[in-house]
Amino acid sequence: MITLDYVPTYHELNDFYGDPDTAPGEPDPEYLSEYCTRITLPFAMKCSWSPHDPVRRIIVHRTIANALEDALKEIKDYKGPDYLAEKGYDYFGGTYNYRPTRGGSLLTTHAWCISIDLNPDLGPYRKRNGNGQWFNSQPEFITEAFLTRGFTTFPWDGMHFQACQGSHESAVCYWDVIKKINENEAG
Numbered sequence: 001m002i003t004l005d006y007v008p009t010y011h012e013l014n015d016f017y018g019d020p021d022t023a024p025g026e027p028d029p030e031y032l033s034e035y036c037t038r039i040t041l042p043f044a045m046k047c048s049w050s051p052h053d054p055v056r057r058i059i060v061h062r063t064i065a066n067a068l069e070d071a072l073k074e075i076k077d078y079k080g081p082d083y084l085a086e087k088g089y090d091y092f093g094g095t096y097n098y099r100p101t102r103g104g105s106l107l108t109t110h111a112w113c114i115s116i117d118l119n120p121d122l123g124p125y126r127k128r129n130g131n132g133q134w135f136n137s138q139p140e141f142i143t144e145a146f147l148t149r150g151f152t153t154f155p156w157d158g159m160h161f162q163a164c165q166g167s168h169e170s171a172v173c174y175w176d177v178i179k180k181i182n183e184n185e186a187g
Contacts, residue, residue, distance in 0.1 A: 002070040004150035005063070009165045010109075017061055017112045020098060027098040027111075036096070036113045037062045042073045043081040045092040048120045055092040061113040064163045068116060071145040071161075078141045089139060093117030093159055102126075115162040118142065123158020134158075 008016040018035045022028045038057050047053040060068055076084070084090040094117050097110040102125065109115040123138040136158030143153060146161040153161050 001074075001149065002066045003148075004067045004163055007150050007152070007163055007165050010106075013109070013112055013114075013164060017063065017114060020107065020111045020113075032059065032096065032113070035061055037065050039065050039069050041092075042069065043076040043084060043090065045090045048091040048093045048117075051091070058092065058095050058116070059113060060095050060116070061163070064114055067149045067151070067163075071149050071151070074145040075142055078145075087139075088121070089119055089142065091119045091121070093120040109162045109164045112164075114164060115160060117159045118161070120159045123160070125159070126156045 006016070018031065020028055020031045036059050038059050040057050041055065045055040047055050075089075078084075081090070094110065095115065096113040097108065099108055099111065100106060101108045110117075119138060119142070123136045127135045129135045134155040136155060138158040143158075143161075146153065151161040151163055152165060
């Protein structure tokens with residue numbers, strides 16, 4: 001298993017991954033070529049906003065590429081690409097996106113190209129179910145593939161996996177927290 005060597009806090013991101021902007025609000029045009037790489041996905045995915053468009057390659061930060069690719073291989077190997085497609089577990093929601101967090105002014109971790117969104121409909125951002133719990137039906141095997149390699153996620157953003165300890169607004173949320181939330185939702 002390939003894991004992340006180090007997972008910085010939000011406030012360490014520029015020192016660890018490089019600065020993605022030249023001035024506040026202005027993306028560095030050299031950032032992607034300097035710090036990022038393209039990886040070939042171990043199975044074809046569908047673009048979540050345009051499902052007829054297959055996604056075969058994605059761009060990620062060089063320091064996370066091997067661990068992310070290894071997590072995706074584990075997901076593919078769970079029951080194969082046909083199973084993932086049949087269940088709708090093969091939707092790509094994005095990696096690089098230079099923008100502030102939703103409703104905030106600080107950059108999202110997508111701006112450093114250290115995040116991936118998978119299956120957005122299964123873990124939508126800040127959506128609650130009928131019981132008031134965070135809605136997250138991302139399969140456990142997908143979440144565990146990332147968490148065991150050092151990536152983090154949040155109960156309110158089950159599609160999102162990042163190579164950062166928490167965010168500017170919260171602490172790290174590990175699988176036991178998500179599992180508890182899912183148990184509460186089921187029970």
